[in-house]
Amino acid sequence: MSGAVLKPRAALEARVDLSSVTPGTFAGLSLREIEQMMLPCGGRAVPLAELFFVERGPEGSLVIEIGDPRLDHVGAKMDGGELLVDGPVGAWAGHGMSGGTLRIAGGTGDFLGAELSGGRIKVAGRAGARLGAASSGSRRGMSGGVIRITGSAGPRAAERQRGGLIVIEGDAGEGLATEMIAGTVCVLGAIGPLMGRGMKRGTVLTRTVPELPAGFVDTGTQELIALQLMARRVPDLSGFLDKATRARRLVGDVLLGGQGEVLVPE
Amino acid sequence: MILNGVEIRDTFAEAFPMVGTRLIITADTPEWAMIAGRTTTGFATSVIGCGCEAAVEREIPASETPDGRPGVAILIFAMDFGSLKKVVPLRLGQCILTCPTTACYAGIDTGKRVPLAKTIRYFADGFQISKKIDQKRFWRLPVMEGEFVCDEDTGSVEGVGGGNFLILARTRAQALHAAEAAVKAMTTVEGIILPFPGGVVRSGSKVGSKYKGLFASTNDAYCPTLRGVRPSALPPEVGSVLEIVIDGVSFEAVSQATRVGIEAVCAIGADGGIVAIDAGNYGGNLGPFHFKLREIMGAGANPGAA
Numbered sequence: 001m002s003g004a005v006l007k008p009r010a011a012l013e014a015r016v017d018l019s020s021v022t023p024g025t026f027a028g029l030s031l032r033e034i035e036q037m038m039l040p041c042g043g044r045a046v047p048l049a050e051l052f053f054v055e056r057g058p059e060g061s062l063v064i065e066i067g068d069p070r071l072d073h074v075g076a077k078m079d080g081g082e083l084l085v086d087g088p089v090g091a092w093a094g095h096g097m098s099g100g101t102l103r104i105a106g107g108t109g110d111f112l113g114a115e116l117s118g119g120r121i122k123v124a125g126r127a128g129a130r131l132g133a134a135s136s137g138s139r140r141g142m143s144g145g146v147i148r149i150t151g152s153a154g155p156r157a158a159e160r161q162r163g164g165l166i167v168i169e170g171d172a173g174e175g176l177a178t179e180m181i182a183g184t185v186c187v188l189g190a191i192g193p194l195m196g197r198g199m200k201r202g203t204v205l206t207r208t209v210p211e212l213p214a215g216f217v218d219t220g221t222q223e224l225i226a227l228q229l230m231a232r233r234v235p236d237l238s239g240f241l242d243k244a245t246r247a248r249r250l251v252g253d254v255l256l257g258g259q260g261e262v263l264v265p266e
Numbered sequence: 267m268i269l270n271g272v273e274i275r276d277t278f279a280e281a282f283p284m285v286g287t288r289l290i291i292t293a294d295t296p297e298w299a300m301i302a303g304r305t306t307t308g309f310a311t312s313v314i315g316c317g318c319e320a321a322v323e324r325e326i327p328a329s330e331t332p333d334g335r336p337g338v339a340i341l342i343f344a345m346d347f348g349s350l351k352k353v354v355p356l357r358l359g360q361c362i363l364t365c366p367t368t369a370c371y372a373g374i375d376t377g378k379r380v381p382l383a384k385t386i387r388y389f390a391d392g393f394q395i396s397k398k399i400d401q402k403r404f405w406r407l408p409v410m411e412g413e414f415v416c417d418e419d420t421g422s423v424e425g426v427g428g429g430n431f432l433i434l435a436r437t438r439a440q441a442l443h444a445a446e447a448a449v450k451a452m453t454t455v456e457g458i459i460l461p462f463p464g465g466v467v468r469s470g471s472k473v474g475s476k477y478k479g480l481f482a483s484t485n486d487a488y489c490p491t492l493r494g495v496r497p498s499a500l501p502p503e504v505g506s507v508l509e510i511v512i513d514g515v516s517f518e519a520v521s522q523a524t525r526v527g528i529e530a531v532c533a534i535g536a537d538g539g540i541v542a543i544d545a546g547n548y549g550g551n552l553g554p555f556h557f558k559l560r561e562i563m564g565a566g567a568n569p570g571a572a
Contacts, residue, residue: 225369225415226406229333234399
């Protein structure tokens with residue numbers, strides 16, 4: 001698999017769907033074939049070279065320089081290799097991704113990592129709504145892999161998430177973990193209102209007890225061996241969990257028979 | 267071959283393929299980890315009667331365990347993978363789940379998967395919680411004490427069971443002293459266990475019996491009280507024989523343990539009442555692994571003990 005570097009020729013005038021641009025789809029293609037690849041742009045399709053200068057890059061990696069909030073589906077369906085974006089991207093980044101690494105050095109639009117099943121997404125910025133959630137009309141959100149964002153997340157992050165790990169270093173918007181099925185979310189900042197409604201299972205790790213709907217019950221502070229196990233096994237959680245051995249455990253949404261949990265380590 | 271006045275007989279230990287796995291048990295204190303380890307590996311001296319052979323492999327410092335608490339590693343061996351899959355969850359459920367403060371983790375990553383919490387999670391009656399991060403799944407089971415944490419499954423290895431050597435000594439006390447020294451030295455070898463009580467067997471067996479239905483019986487050739495009554499392997503000065511049985515994750519591990527054990531016995535030497543080192547075999551036709559004593563000792567004998 002040979003790598004490539006894409007440099008935007010100018011600021012984009014319409015939204016561009018980059019779902020066909022991954023290290024996997026570039027594998028074995030010549031520079032010319034890459035340049036001739038057709039990309040949906042606004043209401044039409046244009047050759048990639050009309051939007052980007054293309055250069056050869058390091059093996060197995062794909063770099064998109066500068067970035068643009070109109071670049072949608074960046075790294076969507078990616079299954080390996082490395083995709084780096086040197087700036088912001090639009091919606092659906094990493095949608096349905098199953099492997100590899102996606103690094104974005106700026107903010108992202110909605111549905112970042114929606115239905116992710118494997119691999120790793122790292123965002124140095126904020127994410128829009130429905131981070132790691134189910135896509136429109138789908139019943140299940142992210143099922144595996146790791147998403148880490150250094151900024152805040154918009155509303156309904158982890159909606160219907162059913163596996164994997166999301167780490168939000170900033171704040172989480174309202175409706176976090178709505179109808180969450182399984183998996184883990186760790187929020188280092190504040191959590192917005194209405195989190196956890198309809199939560200079935202899964203874990204939300206946070207520093208303070210958030211505002212919770214009526215369906216959550218407080219089981220009190222518990223000694224949990226799993227905290228230190230996760231701190232040691234999961235590098236993304238080791239800083240947050242540190243030496244914690246006790247956590248307050250709130251379970252819900254019991255009104256809907258759910259057994260999700262909010263853990264607040266002490 | 268004579269080492270420190272001890273004859274190393276020109277024979278070999280005959281061992282068999284076994285399938286084994288390792289569990290890491292942690293607890294709040296090293297004592298409770300050891301209690302769980304010993305209980306789980308209790309009544310597991312010989313596959314013939316116990317279904318598996320198991321023992322504590324070593325203690326693990328807190329800094330090296332998955333949850334940062336003190337722990338022990340145990341090895342469990344069975345004759346085939348199907349048996350291993352049965353005995354491991356059974357022992358886990360009865361001896362580790364029940365033991366205060368413990369948690370149980372996979373000690374081997376590779377090989378066919380042996381179920382741990384995958385089987386016993388149902389004890390939690392629907393309140394079990396699974397966490398899968400980076401392809402590793404563990405379970406949390408609510409129990410009266412708090413929570414029992416256990417990995418989904420563990421790996422397995424094709425190991426070696428039944429490595430052995432015999433210590434022929436003048437008296438029972440001298441045989442025991444030498445056996446204790448051997449066990450102490452051998453427990454430093456990683457990847458092996460000595461499944462018998464304290465690592466030592468006093469009733470080695472031969473294949474078959476005069477009684478129908480018994481397929482093993484006392485090894486009369488090595489019983490000092492039967493010298494002269496039956497064809498004996500014991501010279502007149504031998505008054506007691508003890509056996510060390512070794513199971514290991516590989517031929518090399520068992521071989522190294524054999525060498526370390528025999529070296530420890532030979533260090534006591536003829537002055538300590540040790541007459542000879544022998545080994546148990548069935549003529550070499552039953553087990554594919556042969557541990558030739560003189561080869562093993564020749565390969566790495568401590569010159570100081572010679």
